[in-house]
Amino acid sequence: MDLFGGTLDVITEEMTVSDDEDRVEDRPTAFMDKYIENTTMHATGVQATVPVSSFQRFSVDTNESLHFEPFIPEGEENELTPGNDDVFLTENQDESKELMEGRTAQSESDSPDAYCTDCQTPTHAFKKPTGPHKNHRVILMKKAAQEIKNDISKTRSKLEEKITQMENFVSNLEEIFITVEENFGRQEQNLEQHYNDVLQTLAHRYDERASAQEDEKKIKLESLYNQLIGCGKMMDDSKELIEQAQALYRNENKYAFLQRVMPIMKRIEGLAKEEVDLKIATSLEFDVPAADLSDVKQMMDTINAVPAPSAPVMNPQIPNSATCTSLRVCWSLFSDDTVEYYELYSRPIFEDITVESDLEASKVKVKETHYTVTDLLSNAQYEFWVTATNTTGISPASEKAVYMTVPSPPVIKPRECTSCPEAALIRWDSGNTNPVDSYTLELIEMGAESSTSTATESIVAIPTCECLIQLQPGKCYLIYVRAVNIGGPSERSQSFTVSTTGTLFHLMEDTAHPCLSVSEDGFTMFYTDEELPLSEMVFGDNTFARCVAVLGDLIPVRARHYWEVEVDPHTEYRIGVAYEDTQRNAYLGGNNSSWCMRHVLTPSRHKYEFLHNGWSPDIRITSHPLRIGMALDYDKGTLSFFNADLGQHLFTFQCQFLHYVHPCFALDNPGALALKNGIKAPHYVTLV
Amino acid sequence: MMEEDAGTSARREKRFRVQTSEKSDVSMALVQVSSNKCCGGYQKVFEHDSSELKCKMKFAIYLPPKDLVDLYGADVITKAGLTCTEQNFITKAGSQQAAAEHGIILVAPDTSPRGCNIEGEDESWDFGTGAGFYVNATQEPWKTNYRMYAYITEELPRLVNSNFAADAERVGVSGHSMGGHGALICALKNPGKYKSVSAFAPICNPMQCAWGQKAFAGYLGPDKSSWEAYDATVLAGAYSGPALDILIDQGRDDQFLSASQLLPDNLIAACSQSNIPVVFRLQQGYDHSYYFVFSFISDHIKHHAKYLNA
Numbered sequence: 001m002d003l004f005g006g007t008l009d010v011i012t013e014e015m016t017v018s019d020d021e022d023r024v025e026d027r028p029t030a031f032m033d034k035y036i037e038n039t040t041m042h043a044t045g046v047q048a049t050v051p052v053s054s055f056q057r058f059s060v061d062t063n064e065s066l067h068f069e070p071f072i073p074e075g076e077e078n079e080l081t082p083g084n085d086d087v088f089l090t091e092n093q094d095e096s097k098e099l100m101e102g103r104t105a106q107s108e109s110d111s112p113d114a115y116c117t118d119c120q121t122p123t124h125a126f127k128k129p130t131g132p133h134k135n136h137r138v139i140l141m142k143k144a145a146q147e148i149k150n151d152i153s154k155t156r157s158k159l160e161e162k163i164t165q166m167e168n169f170v171s172n173l174e175e176i177f178i179t180v181e182e183n184f185g186r187q188e189q190n191l192e193q194h195y196n197d198v199l200q201t202l203a204h205r206y207d208e209r210a211s212a213q214e215d216e217k218k219i220k221l222e223s224l225y226n227q228l229i230g231c232g233k234m235m236d237d238s239k240e241l242i243e244q245a246q247a248l249y250r251n252e253n254k255y256a257f258l259q260r261v262m263p264i265m266k267r268i269e270g271l272a273k274e275e276v277d278l279k280i281a282t283s284l285e286f287d288v289p290a291a292d293l294s295d296v297k298q299m300m301d302t303i304n305a306v307p308a309p310s311a312p313v314m315n316p317q318i319p320n321s322a323t324c325t326s327l328r329v330c331w332s333l334f335s336d337d338t339v340e341y342y343e344l345y346s347r348p349i350f351e352d353i354t355v356e357s358d359l360e361a362s363k364v365k366v367k368e369t370h371y372t373v374t375d376l377l378s379n380a381q382y383e384f385w386v387t388a389t390n391t392t393g394i395s396p397a398s399e400k401a402v403y404m405t406v407p408s409p410p411v412i413k414p415r416e417c418t419s420c421p422e423a424a425l426i427r428w429d430s431g432n433t434n435p436v437d438s439y440t441l442e443l444i445e446m447g448a449e450s451s452t453s454t455a456t457e458s459i460v461a462i463p464t465c466e467c468l469i470q471l472q473p474g475k476c477y478l479i480y481v482r483a484v485n486i487g488g489p490s491e492r493s494q495s496f497t498v499s500t501t502g503t504l505f506h507l508m509e510d511t512a513h514p515c516l517s518v519s520e521d522g523f524t525m526f527y528t529d530e531e532l533p534l535s536e537m538v539f540g541d542n543t544f545a546r547c548v549a550v551l552g553d554l555i556p557v558r559a560r561h562y563w564e565v566e567v568d569p570h571t572e573y574r575i576g577v578a579y580e581d582t583q584r585n586a587y588l589g590g591n592n593s594s595w596c597m598r599h600v601l602t603p604s605r606h607k608y609e610f611l612h613n614g615w616s617p618d619i620r621i622t623s624h625p626l627r628i629g630m631a632l633d634y635d636k637g638t639l640s641f642f643n644a645d646l647g648q649h650l651f652t653f654q655c656q657f658l659h660y661v662h663p664c665f666a667l668d669n670p671g672a673l674a675l676k677n678g679i680k681a682p683h684y685v686t687l688v
Numbered sequence: 689m690m691e692e693d694a695g696t697s698a699r700r701e702k703r704f705r706v707q708t709s710e711k712s713d714v715s716m717a718l719v720q721v722s723s724n725k726c727c728g729g730y731q732k733v734f735e736h737d738s739s740e741l742k743c744k745m746k747f748a749i750y751l752p753p754k755d756l757v758d759l760y761g762a763d764v765i766t767k768a769g770l771t772c773t774e775q776n777f778i779t780k781a782g783s784q785q786a787a788a789e790h791g792i793i794l795v796a797p798d799t800s801p802r803g804c805n806i807e808g809e810d811e812s813w814d815f816g817t818g819a820g821f822y823v824n825a826t827q828e829p830w831k832t833n834y835r836m837y838a839y840i841t842e843e844l845p846r847l848v849n850s851n852f853a854a855d856a857e858r859v860g861v862s863g864h865s866m867g868g869h870g871a872l873i874c875a876l877k878n879p880g881k882y883k884s885v886s887a888f889a890p891i892c893n894p895m896q897c898a899w900g901q902k903a904f905a906g907y908l909g910p911d912k913s914s915w916e917a918y919d920a921t922v923l924a925g926a927y928s929g930p931a932l933d934i935l936i937d938q939g940r941d942d943q944f945l946s947a948s949q950l951l952p953d954n955l956i957a958a959c960s961q962s963n964i965p966v967v968f969r970l971q972q973g974y975d976h977s978y979y980f981v982f983s984f985i986s987d988h989i990k991h992h993a994k995y996l997n998a
Contacts, residue, residue: 622965
């Protein structure tokens with residue numbers, strides 16, 4: 001033990017000597033600790049703590065915490081992480097029990113089997129109740145190791161996180177550094193160029209001015225020279241004259257003198273009279289024009305000022321960025337430009353050319369390169385353009401870009417939706433005054449519990465306001481519709497629930513005879529006693545004119561359909577199916593485009609007919625049906641009638657229906673018929 | 689006359705097994721007379737000693753293909769009319785196709801005891817042999833052998849159920865003419881026993897027609913009150929029990945209809961009164977022959993299948 005302690009001390013000393021050797025020194029130290037741990041030593045726990053604490057000191061002193069972890073051999077970490085014990089300060093009875101059960105050491109001579117988290121030292125479990133760790137939290141070595149390992153891994157992951165953050169930060173910094181450097185370089189280049197420009201301009205100016213002065217100088221010198229020559233000549237003339245005069249004066253011959261003196265005298269007088277121009281012919285002053293340095297000054301000014309930005313570029317509309325009242329408009333600038341703010345102009349585009357499009361463009365000041373324009377009309381086009389402004393000036397306007405708001409959500413028309421176990425026909429109103437590109441229908445199958453909805457299925461690019469969708473029988477679906485234009489899809493419409501239990505349809509009230517009224521829920525038909533004068537009846541193109549009848553809007557799916565009608569025993573009725581174009585001025589069943597069951601009250605009995613083309617088989621029915629089930633099977637080409645209360649089969653028409661048929665209902669005397677819809681077809685309908 | 693016994697269809701039985709009698713009092717020994725494959729199944733004829741009729745009796749049974757029996761698994765019994773044997777129905781009615789489709793066993797018994805050596809037995813076609821009228825005779829010399837009602841409603845079903853593992857709970861009954869009468873009275877006298885009932889041109893009100901009066905007087909004696917127990921119209925007026933859905937087809941050009949032997953209007957009136965659901969179809973141009981039965985047998989098999997396979 002002494003040996004180990006000694007070695008350790010040496011190493012610790014070495015540590016303090018040279019920080020550079022830290023890494024190298026970690027290994028032996030750690031190894032040493034491991035050795036201490038694993039060897040069956042005749043050492044007390046106190047002794048063992050000595051190297052440990054010194055190691056801790058080392059690790060702290062050397063600030064090597066980042067590196068220190070990988071060098072810790074396993075099983076050792078518990079001793080190496082101080083600190084977190086305060087978490088465990090509360091005494092735990094379970095732990096004490098566990099401690100007592102798990103102890104292995106029976107005497108001091110055995111290796112420590114427990115660990116005091118307060119003192120951070122290994123100890124013996126059996127000493128716990130009495131020893132120095134009496135009031136401390138002492139746990140089994142194994143457990144302590146695990147706890148401390150956990151702590152370490154937590155710390156490690158925190159550190160790793162921090163490192164990642166730091167790395168990110170560093171890379172950000174690097175980016176910034178590069179950007180700054182680039183910008184600086186660009187600025188420098190810019191400045192140099194500018195100064196070169198200025199210097200060039202100045203040099204040019206200098207050359208110009210110098211040559212101008214040179215010319216002036218030459219002219220002046222020439223004129224002076226000429227003057228000088230003139231003076232010289234005059235002096236020569238005068239001198240010659242004086243010499244002549246002197247020569248004459250000295251002449252002894254008076255006669256000759258007198259003879260000749262007069263012209264000379266005249267000339268002298270003349271000369272004397274002649275005023276000599278002694279003024280310098282040219283101005284000595286050079287004409288120096290005031291140096292016009294304003295342009296240079298401007299150039300100098302622009303060196304420091306940022307250039308006015310160039311026209312920004314409008315970005316095309318980003319999909320799904322619009323709503324029905326707002327648009328997110330984006331544009332971009334040239335990277336060299338400095339912009340203080342932008343001004344975004346917008347103006348609606350009306351396809352209708354009668355509307356004047358010279359509406360005032362609205363303008364808004366924006367700091368960013370995007371702006372969300374609100375309070376717009378839905379499904380409408382707007383054009384946008386933008387200018388950029390900085391201290392120097394304003395850029396030209398960008399090109400105009402056209403953006404489009406998304407449409408308003410469509411409105412599903414529940415009364416015009418129809419379904420059967422295999423399919424549903426959904427119809428809706430566009431919800432927008434102007435056309436949209438297409439519609440999207442979303443379909444969610446409701447789970448067993450109504451709250452859990454499964455995946456959404458979408459049908460896209462529906463060109464019209466209706467869609468026939470395939471469904472699974474016996475399910476419940478939530479249906480939404482969205483309108484789509486180039487701006488993106490609208491919000492969802494109100495949901496519509498389709499239950500594929502049975503066939504469901506509504507009455508086509510536009511086909512109803514004027515005397516036939518339909519209840520508010522759309523499923524009960526009345527033929528009232530009140531006589532309506534013929535003049536008050538309004539017959540449309542599509543209304544039944546003779547038979548007090550109405551058609552139902554059955555889904556156009558060649559499948560099996562079932563519906564029921566509740567009748568009164570005293571009502572005369574015709575119920576069945578008819579082609580949509582069945583004659584409106586004929587009685588149902590009286591032609592080859594309708595098939596129906598007719599109930600006639602005779603004074604003696606109830607008579608039932610199954611009419612098609614005006615013919616009925618002779619059939620007696622003893623039990624008067626009050627709820628009549630009708631089963632239409634396109635595949636088998638059958639239309640069957642049942643007494644639904646009894647499950648009694650009444651009659652089956654055999655006919656290959658060439659077109660889609662619609663349920664038809666007619667009243668031959670005042671009364672009511674109640675349509676029962678969305679009913680699961682009874683099993684027996686398939687057995688006929 | 690013929691009686692048609694709609695076959696009891698055995699549910700899960702692949703092959704029938706001929707058993708010795710399990711019940712000591714009834715002889716269950718069946719002797720196969722013939723067996724022919726038909727529509728994927730088998731048309732067989734068996735002979736046995738009848739305890740009710742005290743003579744040898746034959747009955748025909750159609751066993752539909754095994755897989756269909758498994759699929760549907762329902763049972764029916766049917767009867768034939770005046771003068772007929774078990775052969776008439778199976779050879780003329782064309783019922784096997786539809787029975788095979790719906791997995792229904794068809795049982796067609798004879799119409800009366802045969803070879804009992806009763807005086808006057810073979811004197812007329814509408815009384816005695818071939819004209820048992822499905823009554824339990826009370827008058828000498830008929831009362832020992834002419835117990836067709838008991839034979840049809842008790843002995844034969846027991847025989848079929850024990851030998852073919854047919855579902856005793858799901859039995860329908862049908863018949864033509866006298867057999868139609870038999871089918872109607874079996875159903876009306878035993879509420880709930882037959883899940884389905886149908887008839888072709890049945891004798892609806894035998895008490896009011898010449899055939900019925902002759903047979904009833906002979907078998908049951910002059911007391912007309914005892915006749916009422918075997919008259920469908922009378923029984924319908926007094927019926928109370930589970931709703932019966934009765935399908936009746938009648939040829940419009942039936943010579944016996946115009947001869948007032950069948951009297952369906954009386955039955956319809958009675959059923960209307962007691963609210964028994966009947967669909968009565970007067971088929972234009974058809975007469976009383978088996979061509980008429982053949983034309984509508986599949987509707988009737990479907991009618992039975994609807995209730996038996998429910």
